[in-house]
Amino acid sequence: MERYGDELRALVEDSGADGAMVVDLFAGAARQWIRGPRACAAGGEPARRRVQASVSMVWVAWCAGFLVSAAVNRWLLDPRPAHVATGVAGLLAVAGWAAAAGCVVAFVAALPILASVVRASRRSRDQGRGWAVWRPLVLLAVLLGLDVSGAGVLALWRTAYPAQPPAEAFPAGFGAATLAWAVSMLATLIVAGLAPVEVIRRARPDARALRPAGYLALPLGILLAVTAAATAGAVVLLAVSGEFGAFDVTVAALVVGVAAGAAAVALASASRGMPSVARPAA
DSSP: OTTTHHHHHHHHHHHOOOHHHHHHHHHHHHHHHHHOOGGGGGOHHHHHHHHHHHHHHHHHHHHHHTTHHHHHHHHHHSSOOSOOOTTHHHHHHHHHHHHHHHHHHHHHHHHHHHHHHHHHHHHHHHTTOTTTTTTTHHHHHHHHHHHHHHHHHHHHHHTTSOSSOOGGGSOHHHHHHHHHHHHHHHHHHHHHHHHHHHHHHHHOOOHHHHHHHHHHHHHHHHHHHHHHHHHHHHHHHHHHHTOSOHHHHHHHHHHHHHHHHHHHHHHHHHHHHHHHHHSOOO
C-alpha cells in the first residue's frame, strides 16, 4: 500500500474490479506477503509497521486455531464412548495445556500494547474524536453479550430433558437454537480476531510497545502448532480405532485443518517480523 497504493487505486478505477481483477490482486498480494517487504530493512516507521502487521496476523491466527482441542474433545468425546484409543487422552491434554500456555503468552504480550492504546484513546478524546480508537470493539461486546445470554437460555432449556435422552427427544426448536448459538460463537471468534487488529491500527503503537509482542509472537505460533499437531494425532487415533463414524472424524479433521493452517500462518508471519523486532528503535 505504501509503495503502490495510489497506482493500484488508479488501475482499479480505470479497468474495473471484475472477478479476474480481484483474483489477480489477491494472488499478487499473497506473493508479496510471502516474500515480505524489503523497506523494513531501513528501520524506522516501515519496520514498526512490519512488526505491527506480524503481531496482528499472529493474533488473528491464534483466534482461528486455539480452540481446536476443546472443539474436537467436545465433538468426539462428549459423551465419552465406552472405548477410547490409547494415547488420545494424553494428546488432547498436551493440546489443552499448549492452548492454555498460549493464552498466558498472548495476555502478557498484549499488556504493553493495551497501555499504548489507552494513551492513544486519551489523545483521541483531547482532539474531540471521542472513543474512536475503541469503537471497533463495540460489535465484539454486543456479540459476547448475546453469546453469554444464549448459553444461559440453552442451559435452562436443556434442564427440561433427561440427562442422556435419545436424539429424537430434543425438539427441532432446541436444535435450531443451538445451531444459531454456535453460528453466533463463530461470528464472535471472527470479530475477536479482527476488532483488536483495527484498534491497534488506529492507535498506532510505537515500536517499544510492539517489541514484547513481536518477540512473543513466535512462541505463540509454536504453541498453536503444538496444539494443532497433538489434536491431529488424537483424531488419527480416534479414526483408526473405528469407534467413530466417518462424519464425526471428517468434521474433526476439518477443524484440525483450520488450526494447522492458522499455525502455519502464525509461524510464517512471526518469523518474517523477527528481524524488524530485533532492530534497535530509531
